[in-house]
Amino acid sequence: MIMKRLSNPHPKFRAAIVSLVIFISTLSWAAEIRMWTDKKGRTLEGKLEKIDGEEAIITLKNGKEIRINRSLLSSNDNNYLTEYGGGEAVVLSGKVGTPEKDARIDIKTFTELPDPFIFPDTEITFDAMETEHFLILTKGSFRPKNIAETAERLWHGMAFQHPTFRNKWGENRRAIFVVDDEDTHKMLGEWYREWLSNNGGHEQSLKLAITWPKSTGGQINLPPEIAEPRGLLSTARVFKVTKENDSSFKKVFTPFVTHCVASDMLTTQMGGTSSFGAAGRFSIVTGHSYYKEIQLAGESGTSLISAKYDSSDIQSARGFANGTDWAKELKKLVRKGTVKPSIEALYKYEADTLTPEELVLLYSFSYFMQGDMGRLAAYTKMIERAESSRQIPEAIEIAKIFGFETPEALEIAWTEFISSSAFKD
Amino acid sequence: MKIPFTFLAITALFAFSPSALSQGKGDPEFRDFVGSNGKTIQAILVDKSDEKAKAILKMKNGQRVVIDYDKLSAGDQDFVKKWSKERAVFLEQCVGLTVRELLELRGYESFTFRLDNNSMIVEGKLNGHPAKFLIDTGAHASVLHVQSARNMDCTVGEMDQKIRGIGGEAPAAWTDVSEIRLGESVIRNQRLLSADLMKDRPEGSRQMEDAIFGAEFLTQLRAVISYKEGRIFLRPDLAGGDGEVEKVPEFRLFKTLNGKTYKGNVSEKSRSAVKIVTEDGNESQISISSLSEADQEYIDDWSPQRATFLKYCRGLTVEDLLELRSYESFEYERRGNHIYVDGLLNETDTTFMIDTGAQTTVLHINTARETGCEVGPLDQVIYGVGGEAPAAITKVKLIKLGTADITNRSLISADLFKDQSGKPGFGAIFGADFMRELNGVITYRESRIFLRQD
Numbered sequence: 011m012i013m014k015r016l017s018n019p020h021p022k023f024r025a026a027i028v029s030l031v032i033f034i035s036t037l038s039w040a041a042e043i044r045m046w047t048d049k050k051g052r053t054l055e056g057k058l059e060k061i062d063g064e065e066a067i068i069t070l071k072n073g074k075e076i077r078i079n080r081s082l083l084s085s086n087d088n089n090y091l092t093e094y095g096g097g098e099a100v101v102l103s104g105k106v107g108t109p110e111k112d113a114r115i116d117i118k119t120f121t122e123l124p125d126p127f128i129f130p131d132t133e134i135t136f137d138a139m140e141t142e143h144f145l146i147l148t149k150g151s152f153r154p155k156n157i158a159e160t161a162e163r164l165w166h167g168m169a170f171q172h173p174t175f176r177n178k179w180g181e182n183r184r185a186i187f188v189v190d191d192e193d194t195h196k197m198l199g200e201w202y203r204e205w206l207s208n209n210g211g212h213e214q215s216l217k218l219a220i221t222w223p224k225s226t227g228g229q230i231n232l233p234p235e236i237a238e239p240r241g242l243l244s245t246a247r248v249f250k251v252t253k254e255n256d257s258s259f260k261k262v263f264t265p266f267v268t269h270c271v272a273s274d275m276l277t278t279q280m281g282g283t284s285s286f287g288a289a290g291r292f293s294i295v296t297g298h299s300y301y302k303e304i305q306l307a308g309e310s311g312t313s314l315i316s317a318k319y320d321s322s323d324i325q326s327a328r329g330f331a332n333g334t335d336w337a338k339e340l341k342k343l344v345r346k347g348t349v350k351p352s353i354e355a356l357y358k359y360e361a362d363t364l365t366p367e368e369l370v371l372l373y374s375f376s377y378f379m380q381g382d383m384g385r386l387a388a389y390t391k392m393i394e395r396a397e398s399s400r401q402i403p404e405a406i407e408i409a410k411i412f413g414f415e416t417p418e419a420l421e422i423a424w425t426e427f428i429s430s431s432a433f434k435d
Numbered sequence: 436m437k438i439p440f441t442f443l444a445i446t447a448l449f450a451f452s453p454s455a456l457s458q459g460k461g462d463p464e465f466r467d468f469v470g471s472n473g474k475t476i477q478a479i480l481v482d483k484s485d486e487k488a489k490a491i492l493k494m495k496n497g498q499r500v501v502i503d504y505d506k507l508s509a510g511d512q513d514f515v516k517k518w519s520k521e522r523a524v525f526l527e528q529c530v531g532l533t534v535r536e537l538l539e540l541r542g543y544e545s546f547t548f549r550l551d552n553n554s555m556i557v558e559g560k561l562n563g564h565p566a567k568f569l570i571d572t573g574a575h576a577s578v579l580h581v582q583s584a585r586n587m588d589c590t591v592g593e594m595d596q597k598i599r600g601i602g603g604e605a606p607a608a609w610t611d612v613s614e615i616r617l618g619e620s621v622i623r624n625q626r627l628l629s630a631d632l633m634k635d636r637p638e639g640s641r642q643m644e645d646a647i648f649g650a651e652f653l654t655q656l657r658a659v660i661s662y663k664e665g666r667i668f669l670r671p672d673l674a675g676g677d678g679e680v681e682k683v684p685e686f687r688l689f690k691t692l693n694g695k696t697y698k699g700n701v702s703e704k705s706r707s708a709v710k711i712v713t714e715d716g717n718e719s720q721i722s723i724s725s726l727s728e729a730d731q732e733y734i735d736d737w738s739p740q741r742a743t744f745l746k747y748c749r750g751l752t753v754e755d756l757l758e759l760r761s762y763e764s765f766e767y768e769r770r771g772n773h774i775y776v777d778g779l780l781n782e783t784d785t786t787f788m789i790d791t792g793a794q795t796t797v798l799h800i801n802t803a804r805e806t807g808c809e810v811g812p813l814d815q816v817i818y819g820v821g822g823e824a825p826a827a828i829t830k831v832k833l834i835k836l837g838t839a840d841i842t843n844r845s846l847i848s849a850d851l852f853k854d855q856s857g858k859p860g861f862g863a864i865f866g867a868d869f870m871r872e873l874n875g876v877i878t879y880r881e882s883r884i885f886l887r888q889d
Contacts, residue, residue: 042536057738058531073706093760094531177665180549209639234641282552284795285815286828286845391889398553398871400795404843 043071047084047170052114061095085387086173106386110167110263110306120158130236132201134194136187145183145242150190152251152259157188159262161271164302168275172390175279184274185232185246188259195250199223202230209233226250227270247274265307272302280396287401290357294402296369297376304336304373336370337434343367344428351375351424353405353417378427379412388412465495469508480518490515524747525759529740534876535664537756540744543659543668546618551643553794553867555660557667559617559648561587566645568617570660570667572877573790573864574649575772577615578820579629583645584610591629598630601797601819603853605630617648620656620671635822647792647820650772657880659753660791662871663887670880686714690727697721701737709734753878754885762876762885763837769882775861776884779835781806785862787836789877789884793866796834798848802862803829810848817849824849836865839873839888 046068047053056076059067065077066087080088123138127147136147139154144161146154161184168175189195199222206215222228228248237244247270251259258266276298283291303310343349349367356375359368379389392411396402405417414420427433465477478492481499488504504512532540539545548555548570555570561579564587578598584591590611598607607630615622633642653660659668689697689711699713704723711719723734754764767789768775774789780798783806797817803810809830817826826849834841852859869875876885 042533094533210637211639284847286847395872398868399844400553400868401845404845406843410842 044090045176046078046087047176048078048082058091058095061091066091066095084170084173085390089173106381106383108167108306109170110163110302113163113166115159115162115166117155117159120155129198129201132197134197140183143179143183145185145240146188147185148188149194150251152188152190154188156262156264157186157249157259157267160264160267161186163262164268164271164275164306167302168279171386172279172393174394175275178279178281179243182241182243184243184278185237186271187246187248188251189248190251190256192250195248196223198230198248199228205231205233226252226255227266229274243278245274245277247271263306265303265310266312268307269299269303269310269312272306273299276393279393282400284400287399290402291396292361293356293359293372294376294396296359296361296364297372297374298380300369300373301376301380310336336373337428340367340370340374340428341433344425351421351428353408353421357402357405374428374433375424377433378424381427381432385412466514468492468511471506471508480515480523482520483515483518485516521748521751522755522759524743525751525756529744529748530759532740532744533664534661534756534760535666535668536741537744538659538668538753540741541749541753542672543657543670544619545666545668547665548667550665550867550871553871554643555667555791555867556644557617557648559615561615561645562589562613564588567643568615568646568648569644569792570653571647571790571792572650572653572660572774573788573792574647574820576651577625577627577647577649578607578632579610579612579627579646580632580642580644581608581610581629582631583642584612584629587645588613589629596628598628598820599855600821601817601849601851602635602821602824605634605821615646615648615652617669618671620669622652630820632820634820636818650774654772654879658877659879660875660877662867662876663874673880687733689721689730691721691725692727693725701734701742703739704734704737709737752881754881754883757876757885760887762874762887763839764883764885765837766883770860774877774884776836776865778837779833780862781808781832783807786860787834787863787865788861789870789875790864791867791870791877793864795868796844796846796864796866797826797851798829798831798846798863799851799859799861800827800829800848801850802859803827803831803848806862807832808848815847817847824853834863834865834869836873836886839886841869841872 043055043057045053045055054068054070054076056068056070059069059075061067061080062077064081065079066083067075067077069075080091083091119142121140123140125138126135127138127145128135134149136149137154139146139148139158141158141162143165144158146158146161148154165179169179187198189198199218203215203218203222206212206218226249230246230248232242232244232246234244236242249259249267249270255266258264273295276295280291280295300310300312303312340349344351349371351371351374353375356368356372359372378385379392380386388411392403392408395407395411402408403411405420409415409417409420412420414423465479467475468478469475476492476494478494478500480490481493482491483489489501490504490507491499491501493499504515507515535545546557548557550556557568557570559566559568561583566583566587579589581591581594592609594606594608596607596609597604599605607628610627610629612625612627613623615625632644632647633640652658657670657673661668686698686700689699691697697711697713697719699711699719701709702712702718703710707724708720708722709726711721713719723731726734751759758764765776768777768786775786776789777784777786779785780802785802785806798808800810811828811830813825813827815826815828816823818824826847829846829848831844831846832842834844851861851864873886873888877883878885
């Protein structure tokens with residue numbers, strides 16, 4: 011954040027020289043103290059003093075004033091400046107940054123907890139590392155810092171781009187289990203299968219029996235009695251480290267971990283779905299996960315696996331394509347007419363039957379929706395709508411959110427985007 | 436410049452003329468005032484007295500003139516009569532205040548709510564035990580979850596009563612509750628119904644609330660519910676009374692740590708000092724750190740905007756404040772404790788019941804069919820206090836409330852009046868999904884809801 015410190019307008023008061031006290035005289039003194047977020051994920055608490063051209067002047071709690079260029083602030087902050095500061099509405103456009111990479115994360119704040127985490131109902135104990143928003147639970151000699159940093163960076167990216175994300179997350183942490191031995195992974199799977207079975211999830215339990223052994227990045231629900239006392243969100247990610255995939259956990263922003271955590275962030279923001287609102291959700295979440303994976307890791311290393319009849323969110327670290335030439339290949343297919351972007355078709359995609367061409371289309375649609383600052387603002391609104399209505403908006407409504415009159419008009423713009431130089435790996 | 440109107444010298448006729456004030460947002464704009472003689476001057480209206488039929492205009496050269504209403508054109512007279520100084524001061528000097536600040540300045544207590552699948556959950560206490568309350572405008576009376584009531588030392592009677600809701604009827608018991616506490620709002624010695632709020636829920640369902648905080652208490656406490664701010668505002672001081680009592684006295688009594696007192700108001704502050712104008716008009720400058728903890732907190736929150744608002748704008752209603760924030764306002768019809776608003780469902784006039792306790796909007800199935808919605812088979816299930824009920828996925832082209840259009844949605848429809856005789860009183864439940872989408876605000880004291888479609 012470029013913050014220019016102003017000269018202190020509030021000289022220290024001394025009773026003996028009261029006549030020299032300079033009081034704040036402006037009537038445009040700010041409103042309430044609020045949290046501001048910059049592109050680097052940094053936050054500060056302060057009141058809006060006023061808007062001066064392209065800059066917001068904010069008075070911090072300690073009385074210091076800083077100037078921040080509006081372009082460096084989140085869209086939520088800019089909306090606030092427009093509503094309460096009388097500033098012009100900012101029409102966002104241009105290239106999208108990567109707040110996940112810009113965020114300043116101090117890994118020294120990651121704390122290894124002295125006491126192990128004992129998973130209730132099992133004999134499994136985990137070493138625990140706490141970050142601001144995650145609890146990384148490891149079994150074995152695995153070092154969790156890279157996963158922790160990846161997760162925190164993705165968290166800050168969401169907080170920057172989705173105004174309600176921070177409040178929704180609240181003071182909670184999300185548990186990420188990382189296990190490097192087969193037995194622990196198996197025991198966790200068995201515990202979860204039994205829990206599902208005892209809590210009305212018989213069908214899911216059966217599916218899990220098939221998918222869990224193959225999965226290296228599954229999701230589990232944590233019962234309230236485990237989650238609530240520890241301030242954990244009710245869903246957790248379970249990574250299995252193997253000889254084949256251990257490189258995925260040895261640095262920040264590896265494809266597989268980025269994919270899985272990005273998926274978790276988006277599903278947290280979207281919340282649950284109604285019994286009839288699932289159409290399109292798989293495509294939106296999967297497209298987003300691949301988009302973030304390739305954007306941040308530079309390649310894809312994730313493949314979807316499933317039981318025969320399962321479309322649950324399970325990833326495997328052994329990818330069928332590395333994503334480095336997806337854009338190039340899709341451009342060719344679209345040019346030839348072999349592949350035609352269609353929102354209606356996209357709503358029907360399922361993990362079991364997804365073809366590589368369809369997967370790359372999902373990626374391209376997410377790229378299209380998030381690849382420009384203006385469209386990213388619309389994407390944020392679409393995700394908010396999905397959350398409150400508990401369903402992905404219909405194609406015509408997505409078109410309207412993105413400023414098109416019809417789905418066909420949006421599809422034309424999407425196709426043009428694929429053909430353009432803006433769409434690249 | 437020759438002033439074409441007759442005017443008076445400024446006197447003490449008007450107690451306050453802040454700066455040039457307009458009725459629009461942002462900087463005031465000069466208006467062409469036309470005199471009864473047809474001549475025009477550019478000026479800003481800064482004050483008026485309807486009793487004396489006089490207005491103060493500030494001209495471009497800074498000069499102020501007092502002019503009789505009857506010296507203005509009919510259009511200008513109309514403009515002057517409709518002009519409100521409170522609104523003008525607000526727009527000029529207080530527009531940066533949030534709805535939360537505005538309501539808290541008016542004496543409301545506020546606290547955050549959490550949305551759990553669109554359900555508005557507030558943490559409070561039931562007989563001293565931490566408890567989760569579902570804020571539910573659709574419940575005409577509060578209901579306790581029977582197991583929570585037992586766990587929290589309520590006296591639960593026989594299950595010889597009945598409650599009704601979506602899903603039909605469910606057994607209920609009269610239950611004596613010693614105390615319900617939400618923030619500073621305390622409700623004592625109530626006899627409420629308790630029932631199994633998890634009736635018919637699927638295995639593994641999560642209990643979200645210990646009690647439904649219903650419309651009778653929301654009415655008594657003059658609740659304001661704001662989805663955009665994620666807050667509910669209450670006036671416990673007004674419970675049981677009719678009129679609004681101004682909580683903020685004209686002067687505040689400041690106390691220093693060494694026992695000295697100052698009765699007055701803050702006029703300015705710096706990081707470490709505050710200037711207080713005492714009731715006799717004298718100014719005192721005091722180190723903030725020498726004040727009591729409560730006074731230090733007050734000073735920390737104080738801003739010129741807040742002071743201006745309290746001094747000049749306190750007469751504005753919640754309706755005024757929200758309309759100044761571009762909300763569209765609807766007066767709602769109240770039947771019992773329920774809230775109804777008229778709108779359109781697929782171009783047909785339809786009455787909607789506003790229900791924050793409904794996670795999603797639900798149409799009465801007959802209304803849905805009659806208004807041309809595409810109603811699917813009854814292969815879905817919805818749950819209410821009466822248990823489960825069959826429901827159908829229903830495609831809706833349009834729901835319209837005022838200027839807010841909700842288009843192309845898949846909703847649920849069900850028989851909302853199962854086992855009830857007589858003509859249905861409404862056509863659909865307008866649930867929390869759309870209240871969120873439209874940044875809904877409900878004000879019980881003014882019987883209005885406010886919507887703003889971004």
